[in-house]
Amino acid sequence: xxxxxxxxEALEQANPTDNMGPRFIHFVGMGQGDRKIQRITQGNQxxxxxxxxxxxxxxxxx
Numbered sequence: 529x530x531x532x533x534x535x536x537e538a539l540e541q542a543n544p545t546d547n548m549g550p551r552f553i554h555f556v557g558m559g560q561g562d563r564k565i566q567r568i569t570q571g572n573q574x575x576x577x578x579x580x581x582x583x584x585x586x587x588x589x590x
Contacts, residue, residue, distance in 0.1 A: 552587060 556563060565583045568575045568590040575590040577583075 552565075552568070554565060564577075565586060566577045568586060570590070575586060577586045581589075
């Protein structure tokens with residue numbers, strides 16, 4: 529059990545606790561520099577942009 533506790537302690541120390549919000553990476557293809565974000569996925573979750581919803585509102589909701 530002590531080995532397990534040491535491993536958890538090491539993981540907790542290695543994990544940054546700056547509480548940064550999520551990071552969004554916006555991939556854009558060549559010649560498509562002005563496309564708007566239409567959906568956000570994380571793992572098995574997905575958020576679709578609603579009509580009239582801004583990109584920032586979508587990010588906040590996701």
